Structures are given as C-alpha cells and as structure tokens.
Amino acid sequence: MRTLYTFFRSSTSYRVRIALAVKGLEWEPRYISLPKMEHRSAAYMDINPQGLVPALIDGGLLLAQSLAILEYLDEVYPEPRILPDDPAERAYVRGLAQIVGCDMHPLNNIRVLKWLKARWGFSDDDTNEWYRHWIAEGLRAFEATLVREDRHGLYCLGDALTIADICLVPQVANARRFACDLAAFPLTTAIADRTAALPAVESVAPQTQADAF
Amino acid sequence: MRTLYTFFRSSTSYRVRIALAVKGLEWEPRYISLPKMEHRSAAYMDINPQGLVPALIDGGLLLAQSLAILEYLDEVYPEPRILPDDPAERAYVRGLAQIVGCDMHPLNNIRVLKWLKARWGFSDDDTNEWYRHWIAEGLRAFEATLVREDRHGLYCLGDALTIADICLVPQVANARRFACDLAAFPLTTAIADRTAALPAVESVAPQTQADAF
Numbered sequence: 001m002r003t004l005y006t007f008f009r010s011s012t013s014y015r016v017r018i019a020l021a022v023k024g025l026e027w028e029p030r031y032i033s034l035p036k037m038e039h040r041s042a043a044y045m046d047i048n049p050q051g052l053v054p055a056l057i058d059g060g061l062l063l064a065q066s067l068a069i070l071e072y073l074d075e076v077y078p079e080p081r082i083l084p085d086d087p088a089e090r091a092y093v094r095g096l097a098q099i100v101g102c103d104m105h106p107l108n109n110i111r112v113l114k115w116l117k118a119r120w121g122f123s124d125d126d127t128n129e130w131y132r133h134w135i136a137e138g139l140r141a142f143e144a145t146l147v148r149e150d151r152h153g154l155y156c157l158g159d160a161l162t163i164a165d166i167c168l169v170p171q172v173a174n175a176r177r178f179a180c181d182l183a184a185f186p187l188t189t190a191i192a193d194r195t196a197a198l199p200a201v202e203s204v205a206p207q208t209q210a211d212a213f
Numbered sequence: 214m215r216t217l218y219t220f221f222r223s224s225t226s227y228r229v230r231i232a233l234a235v236k237g238l239e240w241e242p243r244y245i246s247l248p249k250m251e252h253r254s255a256a257y258m259d260i261n262p263q264g265l266v267p268a269l270i271d272g273g274l275l276l277a278q279s280l281a282i283l284e285y286l287d288e289v290y291p292e293p294r295i296l297p298d299d300p301a302e303r304a305y306v307r308g309l310a311q312i313v314g315c316d317m318h319p320l321n322n323i324r325v326l327k328w329l330k331a332r333w334g335f336s337d338d339d340t341n342e343w344y345r346h347w348i349a350e351g352l353r354a355f356e357a358t359l360v361r362e363d364r365h366g367l368y369c370l371g372d373a374l375t376i377a378d379i380c381l382v383p384q385v386a387n388a389r390r391f392a393c394d395l396a397a398f399p400l401t402t403a404i405a406d407r408t409a410a411l412p413a414v415e416s417v418a419p420q421t422q423a424d425a426f
Contacts, residue, residue, distance in 0.1 A: 049357035050312065061301050064358070065315065067280075068307035075300040087288040088274050094281035098314075099263065102278065106319035115346070120333070133328070144262035145277070 002027045003057040005048065007034045008209035011105055011170035012066035013054040017204035018166045019070050023077050024200075027056075031211035034110050067101050070163050082163050093157050096145065096164035100171045104138035108174070128178060135171075135180045142168070143185040156191055165195040172196075173206070215240045216270040218261065220247045221422035224318055224383035225279035226267040230417035231379045232283050236290050237413075240269075244424035247323050280314050283376050295376050306370050309358065309377035313384045317351035321387070341391060348384075348393045355381070356398040369404055378408040385409075386419070 004020070004027045006013040020027050032038045032053050040051050048055040048064050056063040058076075063069045074082050083090050106112070108131050116122040116130060146152050156164035172192035175182060182189050195201055206212055217233070217240045219226040233240050245251045245266050253264050261268040261277050269276040271289075276282045287295050296303050319325070321344050329335040329343060359365050369377035385405035388395060395402050408414055419425055 045357075049361045050316075050354040052316070052354070061304075062362075063304050063308070065308035065311040067315065068304045068311055071307060072300055072304035075303065087285055090288065091274075091276050091281045091285035094284060095276070095278035098278040098281055101311075102280065102315055102319050103263075103265070106315050107325065112320065120339075126333075141263040141265070144258075148262045 002059075003030055004028070005030045005032050005044070005053050005055040005057075006209070006211075007032050007039075007053050008206040008212040009110075010034060010053050011109075011174055012052075012101075014170035014173075014204070014206060015066045015167055016054045016056060016069050016073075017209075018169065018201050019073050019082060019163075021200040021204045022080065022082065022161060022166070022198075023073060025073070025077055029210065031209075033211065067097060067163075067167075070097075070166065074163075080161070082161060082166060084157065084160070084162065089157060092149065092151065093162040093164040096142065096156050097162075097167040099138055099142050099145070100167040103141065104134055104171055107134040131178045132180045135175045135178070136184075138171075139175070139182065139185045139188055143188045146187050146191075152187065152191065154191075154194060161195065161198070165191060168192045169196045169201060215272075216243055217241070218243045218245050218257070218266050218268040218270075219422070219424075220245050220252075220266050221419045221425040222323075223247060223266050224322075224387055225265075225314075227383035227386075227417070227419060228279045228380055229267045229269060229282050229286075230422075231382065231414050232286050232295060232376075234413040234417045235293065235295065235374065235379070235411075236286060238286070238290055242423065244422075246424065280310060280376075280380075283310075283379065287376075293374070295374060295379060297370065297373070297375065302370060305362065305364065306375040306377040309355065309369050310375075310380040312351055312355050312358070313380040316354065317347055317384055320347040344391045345393045348388045348391070349397075351384075352388070352395065352398045352401055356401045359400050359404075365400065365404065367404075367407060374408065374411070378404060381405045382409045382414060 004016060006029055032044055038044060039053055045051050050064050054066055056069050063072055113127055116127055151157050153159040155161050169192050172189060219242055245257055251257060252266055258264050263277050267279055269282050276285055326340055329340055364370050366372040368374050382405050385402060
C-alpha cells in the first residue's frame with residue numbers, strides 16, 4: 001500500500017491524487033494541514049525534509065515534488081499512460097504542465113500568500129490582485145499555446161488525458177476559488193472542466209477529501 | 214541546426230545551454246533581452262506565445278519550458294544521459310531539479326522582481342530580502358534532501374551529472390550574485406561548484422555569452 005501525504009486544498013497534492021485515481025492505484029491518506037503548519041512539524045520534516053506536500057511513499061521509497069511523482073507513476077504504473085510516447089509530444093505536454101507547475105502555482109501557493117500578508121503587509125485585496133495577476137498571465141500563456149499549436153481534442157493533446165490536463169484542473173479550480181476572470185481562456189477552461197468531470201478526477205476533488213473544511 | 218532563444222542571465226536559459234553543451238549539440242543563439250522586454254515583442258511572441266525564454270527550435274519543433282526541454286534533449290540525444298534509467302532515481306533527480314525549478318526560480322525571476330518594484334513599491338533592500346528568503350528556503354530543502362538521502366557523490370546522485378546538477382548551477386550562481394549567505398549549504402554549493410567547473414558548463418556560463426553586459 002502506498003501512503004500519500006496530502007492537504008485537500010493543495011493543488012499539487014490534488015495533481016497526484018488525480019494521477020493515482022486515473023491509474024486505479026490505491027493509497028492511504030495522511031492529512032497534513034498547511035494552515036496548521038503541520039508540514040513544518042518535526043514529525044513530517046522527518047518524513048519529507050523539504051517540508052512541503054505532497055509526498056508519496058511507494059514501496060518504502062519517498063517521493064517528493066508533484067511533477068516528479070507524476071512521471072514516476074507513469075513509468076512504474078503505465079496503464080493508462082499520462083504521458084505520450086513521442087518525445088515531441090512528451091515535451092509538449094510537459095511544457096503545458098510546467099506553465100502551471102513553474103509559472104503559476106509557485107507564485108500563488110499558500111506559503112507565498114501567507115508571507116505576503118505577514119511580512120509585506122498585503123491586505124486581502126492586495127493578495128487577490130497578486131493571485132489574479134499570475135493566474136491571468138499563466139492562463140494567457142496556456143491558452144495562447146493551445147491555440148497556436150492546435151493539437152487539442154477532448155484534452156490538451158488530442159483525446160488522451162495527460163499530465164497537462166492533470167495539472168490544469170487544480171489550477172483552474174483555484175482560479176475560480178479566487179474569483180479570477182476566466183473569460184479570455186475558453187479553450188483552457190473547457191478542457192479543465194471536461195477533465196474535472198471524469199469520475200476518477202471527481203473522486204479525489206478537494207471537497208471529497210476527509211480533511212476538507 | 215537548432216536555435217536557442219536565450220538571455221545570458223536567465224537561469225532557465227542557462228540550464229538549457231548547459232544541457233546542449235554537455236551533450237555536444239550545436240546551436241545558434243538568438244538573444245532576447247529581458248530588461249528590454251524583447252520577450253514580449255510581437256516578433257518573439259509569434260515564435261513562443263508564452264513570451265518567456267528559453268525557447269528551442271529543433272528540427273522545426275518549438276520547445277518551451279526549460280525542464281521539458283532538458284527531458285526532450287535527453288530522450289532525443291541520449292549521449293551522455295542526464296537522467297538515470299531507474300524510475301526511483303529519475304524521480305529523485307527530477308525532484309531535486311524541481312526544488313530549483315518550481316520552488317525557487319519562479320519566485321525570484323526577473324518578471325517577479327520587476328513587478329514587486331513597479332507595482333508593490335519594493336525598494337532594493339526589500340527585493341534583496343525577498344530574493345534571499347526564497348533562496349534560503351529552497352537551498353535548505355535541497356541540502357536537507359541531499360543529507361537525508363545520502364546518495365550524492367561528485368554530483369547530486371552519485372558520480373554522474375544529471376538534471377539536478379544542471380538546474381543547481383545557475384541557481385547557486387544567481388544566489389551569489391544577490392549576495393545570499395550560503396554557509397548553511399556546504400554540500401549543495403560544493404556540488405554546484407564542481408559542476409560549474411566542468412569545461413562544457415563553463416563554456417556556456419552567463420559571462421561567456423555574446424549578450425552579456
């Protein structure tokens with residue numbers, strides 16, 4: 001049995017939950033509350049010294065960093081694949097996933113928002129402006145790439161679910177939670193909504209998790 | 214011939230230059246000045262609609278996002294490999310690379326620093342504090358992971374150069390440029406320095422580039 005250290009609202013945890021669900025892999029949750037700073041507890045830092053969620057224990061192996069976990073899961077449990085076979089197509093879906101994973105989420109995650117408030121005196125309005133700025137910039141890039149490359153079908157690359165879609169769903173869900181204007185990104189949001197409606201994806205949505213509040 | 218859109222001081226461009234150099238692949242540079250906002254020019258946005266560097270054109274294929282480019286290069290030009298074969302080891306070096314690529318660089322890149330100053334009124338001192346905060350937090354995680362996993366040798370994973378080392382070098386170079394205190398990260402900085410001293414890596418360092426100033 002594998003163990004996932006997860007927080008319901010963590011979009012990086014959500015990515016990994018989706019990949020596990022899509023592949024039909026069972027896992028036991030260990031809930032790590034980010035608001036309670038449990039990710040910095042001695043007990044958790046002993047498991048994952050990075051002090052971040054998610055972390056996956058699989059066969060005694062500690063896996064950290066969600067994008068690395070998605071790749072690992074696809075290499076070790078290849079059915080169904082969430083990365084295509086062709087190197088050019090792999091680069092394409094990785095690039096899309098990294099718009100979310102490298103250009104959007106890192107700027108808007110809870111540790112950044114908390115520090116903006118605590119150290120830099122950001123108000124709620126300031127924080128919302130910050131959040132929406134990076135959402136708008138990232139989704140602009142995502143939408144422009146989808147339009148320019150024109151390789152989408154039901155999902156970002158044709159009709160097969162990939163890591164691009166898996167990373168997109170939690171980011172779009174968060175954007176809606178922060179009331180971001182998504183009108184300029186119709187293709188991106190349609191793909192996110194289609195992916196989010198898959199039963200496997202729905203089964204691990206934040207509000208389904210036992211630690212949700 | 215491949216074409217790399219690069220800025221000498223962009224650490225993500227530097228990652229890709231290192232991988233190309235290590236693999237002995239030739240490339241023609243196209244210099245995109247971030248301070249001059251050339252990455253947002255119509256001409257460049259027409260090439261890479263994400264409006265970010267680096268971008269690599271290889272055989273007519275547009276590749277964006279540096280971590281995706283590193284994986285592509287290793288899949289298409291496998292000698293020498295910059296990712297190991299074993300899935301657990303691949304996950305490990307990807308996770309280390311992503312500490313840099315997802316937890317450090319996105320918070321400290323030039324677009325963020327510029328916006329902190331222009332929109333949020335950060336002084337130079339504020340910006341330096343911001344920069345050093347995320348460097349310290351990221352390198353703490355990196356060092357703790359190296360120590361805990363104890364799989365390092367000459368490089369992060371044994372004695373073979375991987376994407377972890379390739380991503381580390383530009384980040385440590387930037388940390389020094391911002392006068393960050395690196396005393397608490399001796400293992401990490403030793404590996405970064407060892408990697409930076411490789412002739413292939415030295416050959417593409419920022420100060421060697423024709424657009425350096």
